[in-house]
Amino acid sequence: MSEGSVAVTEPGFPDPVGPRTANLAALLRALRAGPLSRTQLAARCELTKATVSGLLTELSERGLVRPAGMLNAGNGRPSRLVELAGDSAYGLALAVEADGFAAVATDLGGRVIAERSETADVASLGLPRSMDELALLAGEVVRADRPVGVTVSVPGLVDPAASVLRFAPALRWRDAEIADLLAARLGLPADAITVDNEANLGAIGEAVSGAGIGVRELFYLSGGMGVGGGLVVGGTILRGARGFAGEVGHLTVDPSGEQCSCGRPGCLETKAGLNAVLRNAAAPGDPLHDPALGIEGRVTLLKHRVRAGDQRAVAAVAELGIALGVAVSTVVDVLDPDAVVLGGWFAELGEWLVEPVRHELSARILGQESVCRIEVSALGTAAALRGAAHLALERLFADPTLVPEILENTAEAPA
């Protein structure tokens, strides 16, 4: 076997879909790259032409594919081409952040159909009114037909099986049944709505359209109020037993350091959390501490000061680089990822963080040539919404039979 990982079949690990659905999904994914003939699809998916015809009939009945002209191979009669019906279905990505909401609709080909965002103090607004606001925003981007899937990005710990937000300190929400609350407001079945952690979705966003394209094992380390982290391995989010995989905010980076809010000394968040970095960068009362500027405004101000050579700001960012380097080194020791992407507001300061992280990594991973790439996100804070849009559609690409259920619901319950 030439694969880097070996599949192990176990009674406890069933295939997520049956073989027929897998065949439908394989055809749909093959068409993601562009139009193909039946012969090409049969070769690419290792199926007979007769099987491909049957499957295409089903995909066509579900409205997912359509004829796309003829392919003239020049040596006989031309072949009919089939393509994705890009506008036949779309996905909806929603985001709840501490300071507002966002909604994006993307078609089957991943193109943005519509997007909206709005500023709000979400913690003050509370859960029910926040869901009202988010549903209104969603209403501005959806079409007359229903989305095939909705993925909601939230800044907290999620139970992905139940689509429940277990705990979001920045919002002060606990056990928020986001999928049910939105399902009622959007007139969608709750199982069409998935909820995921913003760092996990950011990691997916980077993997599919950012600095992590083509990376097999990706660690995404993201600056927000705290520190978020996500792992994508072979295209799959690695969650862990409680959803904490990759959440390295409480990894020890300085055993003799300041006590963290969690009670342990020298956690990464005591060095790399937004307030910790800003405290290091400026005296109390400095505009850098003005919450009214938002995260983005304060980080932009910090960036200007570093660029201008402000010694305290420079030192604070240098210390941040070392802390991130120590944390990344530990992750490399445990996981050996192919690449680490610095996202969120860390990306804004990337030009001063990449070298310290690389330095710490090469100083600590002795006797081993470190091949781990350190990349700065080009998506920044947009990564989570990008990942959510991908997963909202992914439900359909993984299981094309999801469509009729949602269409049936549409017929039963007009919007």
Next chain:
Amino acid sequence: MSEGSVAVTEPGFPDPVGPRTANLAALLRALRAGPLSRTQLAARCELTKATVSGLLTELSERGLVRPAGMLNAGNGRPSRLVELAGDSAYGLALAVEADGFAAVATDLGGRVIAERSETADVASLGLPRSMDELALLAGEVVRADRPVGVTVSVPGLVDPAASVLRFAPALRWRDAEIADLLAARLGLPADAITVDNEANLGAIGEAVSGAGIGVRELFYLSGGMGVGGGLVVGGTILRGARGFAGEVGHLTVDPSGEQCSCGRPGCLETKAGLNAVLRNAAAPGDPLHDPALGIEGRVTLLKHRVRAGDQRAVAAVAELGIALGVAVSTVVDVLDPDAVVLGGWFAELGEWLVEPVRHELSARILGQESVCRIEVSALGTAAALRGAAHLALERLFADPTLVPEILENTAEAPA
């Protein structure tokens, strides 16, 4: 979606086999649990009965399934049952250890057909003569027909794609082309032979037949001369970019501790490597340091002393427990596994290690209910060979079309 992990389709992450092969594999895996009728197979694999019949004909031609009597449902004509032809194919597991070799043949149902082991000073023997010895041992367990796959366990860093052992300090081998060397000696195609790290295979062994059965994310921490580690996530070995994932021997557990051979201070191996623990447990010249006793003999002696209340031995094992606890806590911070299995010689001392590890974990993972189970391996040092036997067969269960190629080779090159 009710899955804990979400599949993301990416151009860079192709399916390992095509849909037809996946269907053959799905039928073969369904039969692993026992005989089934065509109707049952069709229902279980979401295929039409006609498709199942065609696929079963192919599996039968490959000799992998056979009739298994009739199922009388009592309401009409009885159905023909099909079962795995258990003895129709077998896998071969081989192990190279610092102090010897082992070989096990297992049939399609995972039952041991034959096993042999032999003691040798492998480092002194050198690579070519070791491969001769291993091939001789393999010859004592193989049948007249060829195995469907061979998996070789080695104590070192492996390039799994090339099936090359990159570096094994205990054997003093570098870039050892194990698959090619054994292929020539066994008269098998090199691509039927995979080589893997003993800790990875131990993790697989625990996942399929040991303390990790049914565990979704498993971290295996194994005591040998050094410290080995392996990660199995959703039934798949997590390898990392260079094959170092889970290899936590050089994770920092005491920043002010003794310098490790790697140059960094306080690596786990300075506290949990065999010699470090034995140095803590007894003065120089003590029989505990006699290499002639082997790892097993020395650990057994240490165990007796701890049980007898020897203060220095008790203190050494207590210190080992703390070091393992710190390392496990870091792994839990990064990966959040469902369970940690202590294997190799750590398992021998399990009764004194589990509590310190649990204690360290609950002291460090504050504000979070730790759900990570700490288990002691019941397989001990046999785990790697068990994992290798599983993977040797797994090649066939993942891709039943592997059989004719090997049969063709048999026909071309009689043993």
